Amino acid sequence: xxxxxxxxxxxxxxxxxxxxxxxxxxxxxxxxxxxxxxxxxxxxxxxxxxxxxxxxxxxxxxxxxxxxxxxxxxxxxxxxxxxxxxxxxxxxxxxxxxxxxxxxxxxxxxxxxx
Amino acid sequence: xxxxxxxxxxxxxxxxxxxxxxxxxxxxxxxxxxxxxxxxxxxxxxxxxxxxxxxxxxxxxxxxxxxxxxxxxxxxxxxxxxxxxxxxxxxxxxxxxxxxxxxxxxxxxxxxxxxxx
Numbered sequence: 001x002x003x004x005x006x007x008x009x010x011x012x013x014x015x016x017x018x019x020x021x022x023x024x025x026x027x028x029x030x031x032x033x034x035x036x037x038x039x040x041x042x043x044x045x046x047x048x049x050x051x052x053x054x055x056x057x058x059x060x061x062x063x064x065x066x067x068x069x070x071x072x073x074x075x076x077x078x079x080x081x082x083x084x085x086x087x088x089x090x091x092x093x094x095x096x097x098x099x100x101x102x103x104x105x106x107x108x109x110x111x112x113x114x
Numbered sequence: 115x116x117x118x119x120x121x122x123x124x125x126x127x128x129x130x131x132x133x134x135x136x137x138x139x140x141x142x143x144x145x146x147x148x149x150x151x152x153x154x155x156x157x158x159x160x161x162x163x164x165x166x167x168x169x170x171x172x173x174x175x176x177x178x179x180x181x182x183x184x185x186x187x188x189x190x191x192x193x194x195x196x197x198x199x200x201x202x203x204x205x206x207x208x209x210x211x212x213x214x215x216x217x218x219x220x221x222x223x224x225x226x227x228x229x230x231x
Contacts, residue, residue: 045218055216097216100147105159
């Protein structure tokens with residue numbers, strides 16, 4: 001079965017640079033979520049989109065922005081990168097926004113800021 | 115605000131034994147979903163099982179079962195007949211109940227489970 005695709009899988013950037021992470025949800029899934037997991041930490045919810053509209057917002061820094069496109073893929077844009085942004089970034093998708101709808105996670109993008 | 119508490123940072127269990135991973139939660143929402151995810155050392159997040167707040171029966175998925183005690187606000191994961199491949203980080207999570215739609219998950223700190231031969 002098709003899974004969530006994230007690209008790139010690994011990314012190395014320097015401080016103050018920008019980065020763009022991409023997420024391709026499971027076919028027919030209309031909802032995308034972004035999470036950030038720092039080293040040794042639990043995942044933190046950043047933001048979600050349903051039908052190309054922002055739906056819920058968590059602890060996303062102002063330096064980050066995201067959007068969902070007409071083909072339902074999503075991009076997380078990160079500017080003025082800081083060392084503390086080094087983390088594993090997960091995208092998850094679901095079909096619908098029901099409370100009990102399972103979120104399927106992608107393999108993650110490991111961002112290292114030097 | 116919702117909160118998930120996992121009080122076992124790490125556990126060592128002998129292969130083939132059953133293991134219970136603790137999870138307690140706090141929420142004021144009448145409707146909520148509870149989820150368990152497995153994260154191996156490779157990093158991916160693997161969905162294991164979920165329990166809805168209105169479900170009368172405990173959820174089961176193969177060797178995984180969820181011991182849901184609503185009055186005590188606990189949702190413990192039980193793994194029967196543990197295997198070496200079960201060694202991983204396990205996260206309990208709750209669906210945020212803001213009612214706005216695609217609510218994100220709130221995770222606990224996780225339990226690092228190590229299965230010993």
